[in-house]
Amino acid sequence: MKIRVSYSKLGKIRFTGHRDVAHMWERSLRKAGIAVAMSVGFTPRPKMAFGLALPTGAESLVELIDITLDPASGVTADQLDSIADRLSTSLPVGMSVTGIRECAGTEVSLQEGVVATTWIMLVAEPDGGPDIASAIERVNNSAEVLLSRERKGEKHLDNIRPGILELRSADAELMSSLPADWIGESVGHAIVAVLTTSGRGIRPTELVEVLVPESDPPINPWDHLNRVLRINQWIERDGERVDVLTGRAAHTSVSA
Amino acid sequence: MTSLWSRLEPLLARVRKPARYIGCEDGAIVPQHGHGKVAWLLAYPDVYEVGLPNQGLQILYEILNERPDAVAERTYAPWVDLEALMRERGIPLFSVDSHRAAEDFDILAFNLSSELVFTNLLNMVDLAGVPVRAELRSPTDPIVMIGGHAAFNPEPMADFIDVAVLGEGEEVIGEITEVVREWKASGRTEGSRLAVLKALAQIPGVYVPSLYGVEYDGDHIREIKPLYAGVPERVMKRTVSDLGDWDYPRNPLAPITEVVHDRLAVEVFRGCTRGCRFCQAGMITRPVRERPAEQVRSMIVDGLQRTGYNEVSLTSLSTADFSGIESVISSIVPDPTACGAPTVSLPSLRVDAFTVGLAAKVAGGRRSGLTFAPEAGTWRLRTVINKLITEEDLYGAVESAFASGWSRAKLYFLTGLPTETDIDTQGIIDLAAGCVAVGKRHTGRANVTVSIGGFVPKSHTPFQWFGQNSVPELRRKIGLVRDAATKTKGVNVKWHDPSASLAEGLASRGDRRIGAVIERVWRDGGVFQEWSEYFKLDRWLDAMAAEGLSPDFYITRHRDEKEILPWHHLSAGLHQDFLWQDWRASLNEFGLEDCRWTPCYDCGVCTGDGLEHIVASPIPPAGGSQGTGQDLSRGGITPVTLRSKSSVGAS
The missing domain is CATH 3.30.70.580 (Pseudouridine synthase I, catalytic domain, N-terminal subdomain)
Structure with a gap:
């Protein structure tokens, strides 16, 4: 079995x-x-x-x-x-x-089947720059979000916007559904992000890089990302995202 | 006493291998600190991956935590990336169990398995917020203690440590706990530090350097003597008389990240009387004390069940010598557990066909490579070092290995041994070539890797009087082996640059004046000296020059019988006379038999400490000739005199 x-x-x-x-x-x-x-x-x-x-x-x-x-x-x-x-x-x-x-x-195997995962991220508000809520709005309203990433030793400027499937501030109901000790210790602006895992995929740290202002030297995303929690993994079935374990569709529940 | 976790946590995602710092292992205890309990912080002065598997530390951790009056946690050297962040933010050295600050502990006890970690000890004491020099510590500071093999000559560390423990820790840690508990109860008042150190010095095996004075006569030591009445003139090592009484670790630590030796370890015996003259471990851990085979079996079964490992290493200094080896292996290997039979690994193999038979039995389908340690290239030199392996033994072992399906063998050698000539050095490649020839009869893929290391003489061995080869001389000899290997098919050579052997030699046989050198190297950034990327020879040479000390005096010079060695007042139980005679016998190329199966030659350990060998079998193991009935009549014809250093190559 x-x-x-x-x-x-x-x-x-x-x-x-x-x-x-x-x-x-x-x-x-x-x-x-x-x-x-x-x-x-x-x-x-x-x-x-x-x-x-x-x-x-x-x-x-x-x-x-x-x-x-x-x-x-x-x-x-x-x-x-x-x-x-x-x-x-x-x-x-x-x-x-x-x-x-x-x-x-x-x-289908987990490696092949999973197309996206949902993250809760606690992001520290940047000093001086636009706040996280505005940054989320900016990303959602853009057709193109560019991020410099390394591939085979070379820098490439990638448009990661298509891979950001959902991005919003987390509501109180969602946060209260999370493990108590997790949220109790953490500070920062809570966001929910559904990020693609197909192809190159997008890491939570990469999302942080586009949410906080650029700086020189480049930021360490972990200076801003206080905690990050994966709450769902999705596969695609009949054009719909469904939970890989339970088969429940995306809109019914977010946490397993 | 608060946890530093909330301050550390934000840093960990930014450093390499953060799992080094979180604890969480199977077998880790939840420390129960409390009033009146003596809190030990057991420290390993190298990275977590190297330190976690250390059996000595695991044993003491468990024994201390079983005591109602003690609690023990662990710490390891933070890697340079985390250390930089800690110093930037003022975060002190912490325990991995409950992330408490080191200064909250009463005892900071370091396990020293090599001299090259000395600078890391200074760094960790400094990170703990404790004065690096012992004389500057107050009663509120923890007691800084060392133990382990590299603590047998603690003199270079005398300025930095409060206490050195010689020998095995199982019993003495309880006695130390009791003295420190009294000190705590008395309120650790101003001036009480000297009193507690004096009380600790009364415990056999405990050495307090600050209670002794060293007088010099020019470069040489004139006298080492206690500064206070009642302090023993000589400190003897501690030895557990029966290993069967100490079936630890009962709850072995299984890490949640990759470490070296990532498997269950069960110690099958302690001590070794093969008598290899270069081997400090063999000299200082006598006598041989075997664990009862039945206890070995139950420790394997329990340990595998508790940890979930499916591999067990049977550890000792020469595991094939364990009387119960065959019965233990037969009972473990065919034992089908839920996920297949566990794998057994046998480190420290003896060189003979019997041993290869054991290795074949435990190897299953895997035939990755077998390692043997002839240590020297000619029989003559092997009689000098008392590693009594004949060519027939080696070729027999190799024949058996290749016949059983192995296609690779690895041979360990030392260079820079006493009386070594270029003929001996060339002999290394001749032996390797002979092994390849044996192997070719079985497989065309037969190849042999020679691994060569520079010899560093150690305290409490017959070679403690020998002048170490200089770094250029070691390089030259390694070069000879490499050149010869390029002309020999099927032989590869692996070596380390011998420059670190200078620092190791300095620390191994140094006196208290070397402390200033160690401190300079540390202050100059010289940590992790066992890691070649962090070792710089010039740092050590510059520090020697700045202190006006001569590398020749400390490292490459031969000592004579009358010289008072820096560890003169410390004893591993071996008579000085025995060591000197064995040194002379060595120069005369006389081998010495293994006393566990032959009459006692009175090295001093058993007779001096009321101990005896505990060996289940009165007869030596089958096969092979080492120490057992071999023909020792060869050699000894031409007494050798040590050449003066001017002829021992460039220095």
Whole structure:
């Protein structure tokens, strides 16, 4: 059986990288006594496929992983809740399972399928420059938003506007739906952004670069980005964005 | 006592590998500070990835936290990027467990596994907001303590540390906790620092440099003596008599980011009596104390379950010598767990076919490469260093390795050894070429990598009297090996530039006057000296010159029997007579057998400390000749005299 699991990554643990998380999963599955199918070859690896990498320093409620269970273990669908509990216990502090379901072999892989993700970002208001609310308005009213990015060692000026699918200030209802300890520690202007992940994709730090005034030397986006939390990952189905785990459409709910 | 986390947090996304600073490991404790508890900050003066796996630190962390009167947290050297931000913002050194400031702890205890980290210790003490020089500390400052192998000659650090602990820490940390607890209870009043240091000096194994005076006669030491009545003249190392009583770590730390040695480690025995004369670890950790095989097995099973690792390293100074090695491996390897059998790794392999058989058993399908350490290129030189591996042993091991499917072997050598001539140096490539020839019989891809390091003589070894080769001489010898290798098919050479060996030599056998050099190098920015990108030889030479000290006197000069060495008042249990005789035997090319299976030659450790070897098997392991029934009659015919330094190449 293949399972699709979503999990949170909150607090101190957000400073670990994508490779670190892969190692944590391998160890946590073994600690939980969950037998994973192994690849064949000289160095058999557990069959796990991770979703999009979460930038080091960013938090999430909806990280994704597909795991192929060892067929010999005979796990059935009604045991998935217990598997989720065992995994949450075994994962490090700050990580726990937020959703689990069986995943058909025909489903498109996470890496290929996910087209956009939704972020909550707490951005410090810049000194002296236009405030974040005005910057959001400017971006929304522009057909073109240029950002200098490096590709193969060369600087390119990219128009990232088409990749910014939604951008607005977060309302109180949304903020109150977030984990209490997350929002309690954080300051800054809360924004919601739906950013494309297809092609080059747009990182939250890149969005910050276009929201705060340019400076020389260039800004470090992390000086402005106090916290950033991924709350949804989307795939496209029949021209509509739907949640990759639950299949719910974009307008029904934002948090998993 | 507040957490510095809120001040650190905004910095972490801006530095490299921020997971170094967050703690959160499996096995980490939630520290319970409290009134009357002695708070230890266990510090490793190198980056987290290097320090986290350190077993000594993990063991003490767990033992201290089990005590009702102690609490222990950990800290590692912040990398230069975070350090710059910390200094800019006035954030002090912090613990990774609860992000408390270092100054909130009573004891700042450093684990020193190498001399090249000395400058990092100064940097961390300074980052802690504690005066770097011990004499300037007040009763409110923590006690700065060192332990570990590089603490066996603490004299170069005498100005900066309050206490050095010699030997194994399992028992002595409790005794230290009790003394410091009393000091805390008394209110740490003005002037009480000297009193607590005097009380600590009463504990066996605890050395307080400030309670001793060193008198010089020109460059040489005339006398080292206690400055106060009741302070012991000689400090003996501590040794745990039975490793079976200390099954730690019971709750090993499994990191959440990549570290060196990223696997479970289970120590199968401590101490080694192979008697390699260059090896400080072997000399200072005697006698041999094996862990009961059953305990090894249960530590492996529990450790794998707790951490989720599927790889275990069986650690010791020579794991194939463990009496229970075969039974432990057979019981672990075929044991099918949920996700397949765990992998076993065997560091420190002995050079013989039996050992290769073990390696083949644990390697499964992987055949990446096998490493052997003959250390010297000729049998003559190997009798000098007492690494008694014959060519037949090595070729037998290599034959067995290539026959079992390996196609690469790595051979470790030292250069700059006592009595070494260019014939010995050339012998390195001859041996490597011989191994390639053996390998070619099995696979056309056979190749051998020679890894060569410059030898640095260490305190408490028979080579403590030997004048280290100069940096140019080491470079020349490494050059000989490299040149010879270019003409030899299938042999590659790896080497490190030997310039850091000068600093290591200086710190390894230096006296208290070297402290000023270490401080200068640190103030000049010389941190992370084990990292070649941060090591600059000129920094050390300039600091020596500024202090008017001679590199030759400290590093390249041979010492004689009468000289009072800087660690004269410190003992690893070895009789000075034994070390001197072993040094003479070395020059006469006489090998010495392994005393765990042969009669005692009274090195002093067991007899002096009421200890004995704990070895489950009364007979040596099968196969191979090292230390066991080998023909030691070869050699010893022509007594060798050490050449004067003028003939030991350019210096």
